[in-house]
Amino acid sequence: MSELFNLVIKSAFMDNMIFAYFLGMCSFLAVSKKVSTANGLGLAVIFVLSCTAPLNWLIQKNILDEGALSWISSDFATIDLTFLQLLMFIAVIASFVQLVEMIIEKFSPALYGSLGIFLPLIAVNCSILGGSLFMVQRDFNIQEATAFGFGSGLGFWLAIVALAAIREKLKYSHVPNGLKGLGITMLLTGLMGLAFKTFIGMTL
Amino acid sequence: MSTEIQEKEVVKIKQSESLISKRRRKILVDPLDDNNPISIQVLGICSALAVTIKLEPTIVMSISVVFVMIFSSLITSMIRNYIPVRVRIIVQLAIIATLVTLVSEFLKAFNYEMFKVLGAFVGLIITNCIILGRLEAYAMGNKPYDSVLDALGSSVGYAWIILVVAFFRELLGSGSILGWKVFEAVGWDTFPTNGLFVDSIGAFIILGLLIWAQRTRNGYIEN
Numbered sequence: 181m182s183e184l185f186n187l188v189i190k191s192a193f194m195d196n197m198i199f200a201y202f203l204g205m206c207s208f209l210a211v212s213k214k215v216s217t218a219n220g221l222g223l224a225v226i227f228v229l230s231c232t233a234p235l236n237w238l239i240q241k242n243i244l245d246e247g248a249l250s251w252i253s254s255d256f257a258t259i260d261l262t263f264l265q266l267l268m269f270i271a272v273i274a275s276f277v278q279l280v281e282m283i284i285e286k287f288s289p290a291l292y293g294s295l296g297i298f299l300p301l302i303a304v305n306c307s308i309l310g311g312s313l314f315m316v317q318r319d320f321n322i323q324e325a326t327a328f329g330f331g332s333g334l335g336f337w338l339a340i341v342a343l344a345a346i347r348e349k350l351k352y353s354h355v356p357n358g359l360k361g362l363g364i365t366m367l368l369t370g371l372m373g374l375a376f377k378t379f380i381g382m383t384l
Numbered sequence: 385m386s387t388e389i390q391e392k393e394v395v396k397i398k399q400s401e402s403l404i405s406k407r408r409r410k411i412l413v414d415p416l417d418d419n420n421p422i423s424i425q426v427l428g429i430c431s432a433l434a435v436t437i438k439l440e441p442t443i444v445m446s447i448s449v450v451f452v453m454i455f456s457s458l459i460t461s462m463i464r465n466y467i468p469v470r471v472r473i474i475v476q477l478a479i480i481a482t483l484v485t486l487v488s489e490f491l492k493a494f495n496y497e498m499f500k501v502l503g504a505f506v507g508l509i510i511t512n513c514i515i516l517g518r519l520e521a522y523a524m525g526n527k528p529y530d531s532v533l534d535a536l537g538s539s540v541g542y543a544w545i546i547l548v549v550a551f552f553r554e555l556l557g558s559g560s561i562l563g564w565k566v567f568e569a570v571g572w573d574t575f576p577t578n579g580l581f582v583d584s585i586g587a588f589i590i591l592g593l594l595i596w597a598q599r600t601r602n603g604y605i606e607n
Contacts, residue, residue: 310508
């Protein structure tokens with residue numbers, strides 16, 4: 181259990197999706213103007229990441245890996261479908277996001293109202309697909325995959341809310357014209373990354 | 385009767401427009417500077433930063449993106465009238481994912497070392513917002529040839545930015561260009577390489593400064 185907890189902490193801070201791997205940068209930069217919207221997107225990412233990581237794990241281990249299909253019949257033991265990995269993963273993510281959107285719309289219109297716009301955006305958030313690909317690369321088991329997905333989402337939420345808070349304050353400062361908007365945000369992200377770097381070297 | 389006349393007129397307009405007319409040149413050149421996908425439209429930043437530690441993987445990445453971009457635009461534009469509006473995102477993602485799989489299998493077969501360096505980031509071309517953004521905004525509503533020009537412009541606009549970032553990161557972070565030790569060749573053996581530029585932080589800062597320089601030059605101001 182403590183190993184799983186360590187993995188959550190590790191993927192949220194040391195291997196932060198944004199500062200260590202640059203994943204999910206597009207929505208990180210585009211949706212970080214206000215804390216409340218950033219918070220909504222962050223929570224949605226946590227949810228989708230911690231669900232799609234184990235889902236894709238099941239698909240990888242039971243369908244795509246070489247010999248994984250042998251549970252159907254021993255004739256399939258030599259089939260290797262790993263080349264379909266990208267297509268399957270993105271299909272799972274896109275349809276899962278669609279499904280979640282429909283369920284939330286049906287059962288909790290209030291939540292849908294506050295979250296609704298960000299849900300479709302998540303399908304093309306690199307950190308979701310990246311989470312699934314890294315999980316395969318690192319050979320996790322299903323509990324670890326879930327913990328990794330949750331931790332990565334947590335790291336994304338933390339980073340986007342922090343950046344949004346800084347940018348809200350930034351409105352009152354004088355920034356050179358050419359640096360306004362994206363430029364100053366990039367420099368800010370660099371400085372935030374520097375802060376997150378202090379976690380490197382910590383062993384759990 | 386009237387539709388016949390209209391069709392004839394459409395054909396006429398087609399013939400009168402040269403292969404590289406002024407309008408088309410604008411489609412091609414605009415995304416290089418004034419409407420650059422990375423520095424002005426803020427799209428596709430993820431992969432722009434992840435692979436730019438060294439110049440060589442960046443070149444491979446640029447070529448892959450140009451390839452995927454052009455062919456996904458061509459295919460989407462050719463079948464745009466048959467794609468149901470409600471499921472268009474999934475159709476577009478499927479087209480992109482197929483092409484990216486092609487690139488990734490090609491790299492695996494012919495340049496396995498590079499495939500290992502790029503790792504998951506080849507797969508992440510799928511979620512490169514530039515591609516989906518251009519398909520959605522341009523290829524879904526325009527003719528194949530124009531869409532290909534637009535795709536070429538946008539992907540080259542993306543490529544030059546990541547190549548510049550990679551150039552500075554490799555130069556300052558590893559003291560080399562394409563693996564060739566520049567400073568040792570000049571005779572400056574003690575050049576202090578800066579680990580910050582190998583790290584993600586250097587990429588953010590170089591891109592931030594590059595955007596500053598470019599926007600100062602073309603006068604774009606973001607509100």
